Amino acid sequence: MRAQDLLSELDLAVQEHFAWLKAWHRALLCGPPEGVVSLSSAASDLGRFGTWFLRNQHSGLVNQPAVRSIARLHEELRERARALAARAVDGASLPDAEYDAFMDAASGFVMQVRRLERAFTAAFSDVDPLTGVLNRHAMYRELERERARAVRMGRPCALAIADLDHFKAVNDCHGHAAGDRVLAAAAELFASGLRAYDSVYRYGGEEFLFCLPEAPLDVARQILERILSSLSARAIPLAEGAELTITCSFGVAEITPDATLEETLARADQALYAAKREGRARVCTWPMTGEPRTAAS
Structure with missing residues (x-):
């Protein structure tokens, strides 16, 4: 509900x-x-x-x-x-x-x-009304708290940005109502695929952000690849009996004492664009090799 x-x-x-x-x-x-x-x-x-x-x-x-x-x-x-x-x-x-x-x-x-x-x-007031997950306002408050905990205790914590692949084409071909259904279905699947202490937020548009405490990069990759596999296998019902399958790209960075929250998010963003350059529907982690960030849709 x-x-x-x-x-x-x-x-x-x-x-x-x-x-x-x-x-x-x-x-x-x-x-x-x-x-x-x-x-x-x-x-x-x-x-x-x-x-x-x-x-x-x-x-x-x-x-x-x-x-x-x-x-x-x-x-x-x-x-x-x-x-x-x-x-x-x-x-x-x-x-x-x-x-x-x-x-x-x-x-x-x-x-x-x-x-x-x-x-x-x-x-x-902290919940995104379309998807039911926490919004950007709540995200920054909770991420700052989680970053402080991870740094203070010396524990791993990964942040991941997910972007639904070719989402603009969904709106263009099927309409914005279909786009809303896709966003809501993706958010539901994201939330159901996380551990009890993980969090997912509506980051903006078709982007979502994941906070994965106690997850070094290899563990974060496993969690996100499992979610990606579930998402790509799910048929999302649209109007009049139509269905649609989608994928998403993930960029992941680990919280470190030397980086602010904004810097960690920027690293995850760079990894996300690397995932898109490499063909989408994949998980990329920071640091990575390759070209500097370029705009991708």
């Missing part, structure tokens, strides 16, 4: 909640009593939020205490609705305390969802 989709689901969940609460009160006050039972029954128990939570409860952003707390509150709200509905059908008056507790749960649910939306919005 992309960032915008998740936020949209939360907003729709609140809208559905208000519509359900309004219908529940109308049935309670205007009758018939069976209407409030129907609105409180197991068939409508989950609601939009409950369905969304069950579908996404194991994903990283959802699988956290704050979200589980909202899910419990939502469950409590529906349970209180059922209890009040049962009293209404029996013709009994509703106890003030039980109704107040129900309304507290109803308003508390909305307040906590809105708070969660604000937290997600803050988190997603």
Whole structure:
């Protein structure tokens, strides 16, 4: 699920909640009593939020205490609705305390969802909306931290720049919507092919940057060649049943104490252009031999 989709689901969940609460009160006050039972029954128990939570409860952003707390509150709200509905059908008056507790749960649910939306919005400010990976803003902050760690501890760390080969032709021949699908599919494959402590970022356009801690150049090459093999073997679905396969080129440089982050990225960039000069769909590392950097598309 992309960032915008998740936020949209939360907003729709609140809208559905208000519509359900309004219908529940109308049935309670205007009758018939069976209407409030129907609105409180197991068939409508989950609601939009409950369905969304069950579908996404194991994903990283959802699988956290704050979200589980909202899910419990939502469950409590529906349970209180059922209890009040049962009293209404029996013709009994509703106890003030039980109704107040129900309304507290109803308003508390909305307040906590809105708070969660604000937290997600803050988190997603670092996420590229198209691909779902971290953006350039987050990249520089995290790379500086990783460089400091690698230098301080004397541990290897490789940075790699990936460029999707012939991406301009994808846009020219298939349209920008197809280009967006290719970018999103490539980002998904990149992320799934990394180790748990590796990171991938949208570097700009069709370029992605990889941070590979504890990876000297030979290990980084193995990781990236495996990703390249998976990418080139994957058929990316386009509109109307069409499919497309792509490759990418990688340039890799290792963080060293004598080079700033910008210098290390420049080295990786030089290696990337070497990979393109040599025919694309390959991994090149810095330092390398060959001609100085020239522009390649």
